[in-house]
Amino acid sequence: MNLDFSDDEIQRYSRHILLEDVGGTGQAKLRAARVLLVGAGGLGSPLLLYLAAAGVGRIGLVDDDDVDLSNLQRQIAHTTASIGTPKVVSAAERALAINPHVTIEQHRLRLDRDTILPLLAQYDIICDGTDNFATRFLISDASVLARKTLVSAAVLRFEGQLSVFKPHAVLPDGGHCPCYRCLYPEPPPPGMVPTCSEAGVLGAVTGVMGTLQATEVLKEILGIGETLAGRLLIWDALATRFRTVKLRADPGCASCGSNPSIHDLSAHGDTAGPLCAV
Numbered sequence: 001m002n003l004d005f006s007d008d009e010i011q012r013y014s015r016h017i018l019l020e021d022v023g024g025t026g027q028a029k030l031r032a033a034r035v036l037l038v039g040a041g042g043l044g045s046p047l048l049l050y051l052a053a054a055g056v057g058r059i060g061l062v063d064d065d066d067v068d069l070s071n072l073q074r075q076i077a078h079t080t081a082s083i084g085t086p087k088v089v090s091a092a093e094r095a096l097a098i099n100p101h102v103t104i105e106q107h108r109l110r111l112d113r114d115t116i117l118p119l120l121a122q123y124d125i126i127c128d129g130t131d132n133f134a135t136r137f138l139i140s141d142a143s144v145l146a147r148k149t150l151v152s153a154a155v156l157r158f159e160g161q162l163s164v165f166k167p168h169a170v171l172p173d174g175g176h177c178p179c180y181r182c183l184y185p186e187p188p189p190p191g192m193v194p195t196c197s198e199a200g201v202l203g204a205v206t207g208v209m210g211t212l213q214a215t216e217v218l219k220e221i222l223g224i225g226e227t228l229a230g231r232l233l234i235w236d237a238l239a240t241r242f243r244t245v246k247l248r249a250d251p252g253c254a255s256c257g258s259n260p261s262i263h264d265l266s267a268h269g270d271t272a273g274p275l276c277a278v
C-alpha cells in the first residue's frame with residue numbers, strides 16, 4: 001500500500017492520521033477506495049462532500065437530473081448559480097473545490113438493467129441516495145449479483161433510515177448478512193408510499209442521514225468499528241430519538257436466499273425510471 005503522502009496531504013488529513021484507528025495506513029486505504037454514489041441530491045450531497053473531504057480517492061457520481069430551485073432547500077452540493085446545470089457537474093465542482101486530490105467520475109445517465117452491472121464493477125462500495133423504489137430495488141439486486149457492499153439511506157418528512165447490506169459477508173455462525181430484499185421483499189404498490197416531492201422533507205434531516213451514510217462508508221473502507229450490516233438505524237428527528245432494529249437474512253429471499261429466484265436483472269425491464277434523488 002502506497003504510504004507516500006505529499007506535505008499538503010499530510011496537513012490536510014492530519015486529524016485522521018492522529019486517530020489510532022486510522023493513521024497513515026487508514027488514510028492510504030481511503031485514497032485507494034472506489035465508491036459509487038447513486039443520486040446527487042439531499043443524501044448524496046453531504047455524502048459526496050464528506051467522502052471527498054476524507055480523501056476517498058475515486059468517487060463515482062450517478063445522476064441524470066439538472067439542478068432546480070426546489071433542490072436548494074436540502075441539496076447542499078449545489079448553489080443558486082448552479083440552477084440548470086447537470087447535478088453531476090455541479091456536485092463534482094463543489095467536491096473538488098474542497099479536495100482537489102480526489103477523482104470525481106461523472107455518470108450522467110439513467111440506471112437500467114443494461115447499464116448498472118458494468119458500472120458497479122468499477123467500484124468497491126455502492127451508496128443509494130434515491131427516492132424511487134424501482135431504482136432502489138434495481139440497485140439492491142445488482143449489488144447482490146455483483147457481490148458489492150451497499151450503504152443505503154432513506155428519508156421522508158422528519159424521519160430517516162440507514163443500513164449496510166452485504167449478503168456476501170459470512171457471519172461467525174456460518175450464515176450471512178441480509179440484503180435489502182430481506183427487509184423489503186417487494187416494492188410497495190404504486191402510490192402507497194409517497195416520495196419526498198409528494199410528502200416533503202425537512203432539509204436538515206437529509207444532511208444528518210447523508211452524513212451518517214458517509215460515516216458508515218468510511219468505517220467499511222477502514223474496517224473499523226461495528227458494521228451496521230444486520231441492523232437498521234431509524235431516526236425520528238421530531239422526538240430526537242435513534243433506535244436500532246436487528247435484521248436477519250431471509251432464507252426465502254428472492255435475491256440472497258438459499259434458493260434465490262433472481263439470477264439476473266431481466267425482471268427490471270428496460271429502465272428503472274428517473275433516479276429521483278432525495
